[in-house]
Every structure is written in C-alpha cells, then in structure tokens.
Amino acid sequence: MTITNKHKLEAGQIDLSTSAPPALELRGLVKHFYAQGRPTTTLPPVVDNLSLQVAPGELLTLLGPSGCGKTTTLRLIAGLEEPDGGAVWIDGRNMTQPPQPPERRGVGLVFQDYALFPHLSVLGNVLFGLNRLPRAQRLLRARETLSLVGLTVFESRMPHQLSGGQQQRVALARALAPRPRLLLLDEPFSNLDAQLRHSTRQEVRTILRRSGVAAILVTHDQEEALAFSDRIALMRAGQIEQIGTPQEVYARPRTAFVASFLGRSNLLSGTVQAGVARTVLGNIQLEGKTAPDGPVMISVRPEHLAFSEGNSGAEAVVLAREFRGHAVTYTLALGQKELLLLDTGHTLHAEGERVRVCAVRTGRVVR
Numbered sequence: 224m225t226i227t228n229k230h231k232l233e234a235g236q237i238d239l240s241t242s243a244p245p246a247l248e249l250r251g252l253v254k255h256f257y258a259q260g261r262p263t264t265t266l267p268p269v270v271d272n273l274s275l276q277v278a279p280g281e282l283l284t285l286l287g288p289s290g291c292g293k294t295t296t297l298r299l300i301a302g303l304e305e306p307d308g309g310a311v312w313i314d315g316r317n318m319t320q321p322p323q324p325p326e327r328r329g330v331g332l333v334f335q336d337y338a339l340f341p342h343l344s345v346l347g348n349v350l351f352g353l354n355r356l357p358r359a360q361r362l363l364r365a366r367e368t369l370s371l372v373g374l375t376v377f378e379s380r381m382p383h384q385l386s387g388g389q390q391q392r393v394a395l396a397r398a399l400a401p402r403p404r405l406l407l408l409d410e411p412f413s414n415l416d417a418q419l420r421h422s423t424r425q426e427v428r429t430i431l432r433r434s435g436v437a438a439i440l441v442t443h444d445q446e447e448a449l450a451f452s453d454r455i456a457l458m459r460a461g462q463i464e465q466i467g468t469p470q471e472v473y474a475r476p477r478t479a480f481v482a483s484f485l486g487r488s489n490l491l492s493g494t495v496q497a498g499v500a501r502t503v504l505g506n507i508q509l510e511g512k513t514a515p516d517g518p519v520m521i522s523v524r525p526e527h528l529a530f531s532e533g534n535s536g537a538e539a540v541v542l543a544r545e546f547r548g549h550a551v552t553y554t555l556a557l558g559q560k561e562l563l564l565l566d567t568g569h570t571l572h573a574e575g576e577r578v579r580v581c582a583v584r585t586g587r588v589v590r
C-alpha cells in the first residue's frame with residue numbers, strides 16, 4: 224500500500240518534510256492595544272514579536288495563563304484584529320500586505336459559546352456558511368460534513384434539542400464545511416462538564432485528523448494541551464516561551480515557568496560542581512549538557528522523587544496526601560521547602576510521618 228499524507232496523519236504523524244507551504248506562518252507579529260485613542264506605549268505589547276509555523280494537517284495548541292495573548296493571536300490570524308507589526312501568512316499567501324478581510328483568509332472559527340443559530344436546524348446551521356457554493360453542491364457538502372462529525376441522524380433537530388457536546392460538533396461541522404485551510408478553536412471545550420469535555424475533545428481530534436485540516440487550539444488547560452496537540456506553544460506575556468511536542472515540552476522544560484505551568488514540578492536551587500547539583504535533596508545528577516559550575520535552578524518532576532530506605536536520601540515530613548487511584552501525591556516538608564512526590568508503591572505514609580526521600584532521576588536545569 225502506498226503511504227499517503229493522509230495515512231501518515233491518521234497514524235498521528237505530521238509530514239514536516241512536505242514541500243507544501245506551511246498552513247500558517249506568523250512572522251514577528253506585534254499587537255498593542257490603545258487606551259482612549261492613545262497608544263499604551265508604556266505597556267508591553269499584548270503580542271510581542273511572535274513567530275511560529277504550523278505544518279499542513281498539524282494540531283498546534285497555544286497554551287498559557289490568562290491574559291498572555293492567546294486569543295489576541297488567534298484574532299490576528301483570523302483578521303479580526305490588525306497587527307501593528309509583522310505578518311500573517313496562510314497557505315503561502317501574505318494576509319497582511321495588503322490586509323485581507325476575515326472572509327478571504329480561508330479560516331474556520333470555533334468559539335467557546337457555539338454560537339449556533341437557534342432558529343435554524345442542524346442542517347440549516349451547516350448550510351449557512353456555504354452560500355458561496357453553487358446551490359446543487361451546498362446540500363451535498365453540508366451532509367458530507369455532518370457525516371464526518373457523526374451527526375447525520377440529527378440533521379433536522381434544532382440546536383436546543385442537542386447536548387452541549389453535540390452542539391459543539393455542529394459548530395465544528397459549520398466551520399469545516401467550507402473546507403478551510405486552517406481551523407481556529409478558542410477554548411472550544413470549556414463550556415462542557417469534565418466527562419463530556421474529555422470525550423468531545425477526543426472526537427474533535429479524530430474528526431480533525433480525518434479532515435486533514437491544520438488547526439490551532441487556544442486553551443489554558445494543560446491537560447487538554449498535552450492530550451490534543453502535535454505541538455504546544457507555551458505563551459507568556461505575548462511571547463512564546465517554548466514550543467515542541469507535548470513529550471518534549473513536558474520532559475525538557477527550558478524555564479521554571481514552563482516546568483511549573485505544564486504539569487507539576489519541584490524547583491530546587493542548587494550549586495553545580497562537575498555536572499552534579501548539590502541541593503536540599505542531596506546530590507542530583509544533571510540531565511543533558513553539563514551546566515557550568517555555579518548556582519542553578521533545577522526542575523524535578525514529582526514522579527522522579529521516591530521514598531528511600533535506610534539512611535539514604537534526605538529527611539522530610541508528610542504534610543498531606545492525595546489519593547489519585549493509580550498513585551498517591553504526597554506534599555512533603557523538607558526544612559522550609561515543600562516538595563511534591565508521586566508514589567505508585569503499595570505502602571501508604573500517614574500525615575505527620577517522618578520519611579526519607581531522594582531523586583531517582585536526573586534533574587533538569589531551568590532558567
């Protein structure tokens with residue numbers, strides 16, 4: 224069987240070697256907001272010289288704390304805001320010089336409030352975005368897209384007769400029906416309860432893979448970003464702090480901000496001597512390139528700490544424990560420092576108990 228691009232996408236791999244232009248390229252994007260007609264020049268820009276590329280078919284997540292500029296970046300891509308500097312390229316076309324209006328960018332949008340037309344049926348909602356197609360093709364395309372999102376049997380229902388997850392799939396079908404080059408999803412699962420959010424997220428991911436469209440998801444939910452994305456761009460104050468696959472960003476955070484924002488992390492200060500950091504936990508071997516001798520900050524994940532036997536490790540006291548089904552998370556006091564330890568062993572330690580603890584994996588130097 225010939226392996227096509229589509230097969231690779233279905234297998235969860237993105238073909239970054241393709242000669243096709245990136246689905247999206249942001250080049251040094253800058254956005255200021257203006258207070259009462261005057262530039263807020265004393266404030267840093269909301270989007271600050273941001274550059275990134277999204278490959279055809281890729282699912283990229285913009286992740287970051289509230290106010291870091293995720294939605295503004297999405298609005299700049301869609302053409303709902305004008306940048307003060309830099310450029311947006313979609314599918315090899317410059318959208319900023321000359322500025323292209325949103326409807327000329329080939330971009331589909333899905334927002335947190337599904338914004339379905341309440342007086343139109345499911346089919347009517349999907350047909351709505353297709354008014355540029357010849358009449359004969361519209362119905363065919365709308366039905367094809369409803370089949371892609373698994374809602375064929377609901378086509379004549381009204382939005383209020385659907386669950387939240389189904390409404391979100393209608394919104395997705397409406398955005399996908401015109402066959403956009405790029406789909407922008409702004410917190411699309413945040414109105415759903417925890418269980419529905421999980422299943423809808425998986426369904427949407429499968430649908431996007433099947434359609435082969437590149438997509439950008441905006442979220443501040445790190446678990447969602449890890450589960451959904453081919454790559455995550457971690458944003459802070461309008462800039463990208465780190466970009467990479469979920470595995471890379473989780474396992475090799477470059478900064479203390481990334482280590483703490485994506486998953487839980489213990490940040491320890493230490494002193495490096497010959498590739499080993501001396502910390503309150505004892506000596507910790509450093510990962511990757513050896514850091515120069517001197518003070519460092521290192522990140523150690525809770526799953527990389529363990530209770531130790533005998534006199535090895537450092538003494539700590541159990542402050543709290545949280546049962547998580549497959550594991551237990553302990554909060555430990557080690558002098559003035561609080562540490563998190565994720566334990567999958569069978570022995571339970573009580574609150575107030577004295578324990579010994581050590582690092583079982585190498586630590587990672589962060590800035």
Ligand SMILES: Nc1ncnc2c1ncn2[C@@H]1O[C@H](COP(=O)(O)OP(=O)(O)OP(=O)(O)O)[C@@H](O)[C@H]1O
Binds near residue numbers: 269290295
């Ligand atoms: N139209 C506007 N006028 C002035 N300031 C704005 C405007 N839109 C956004 N901002 C400010 O720009 C900053 C970034 O906002 P943005 O909505 O992009 O952040 P976000 O990362 O998407 O946040 P959240 O996760 O809370 O939605 C915030 O400080 C916000 O107050």
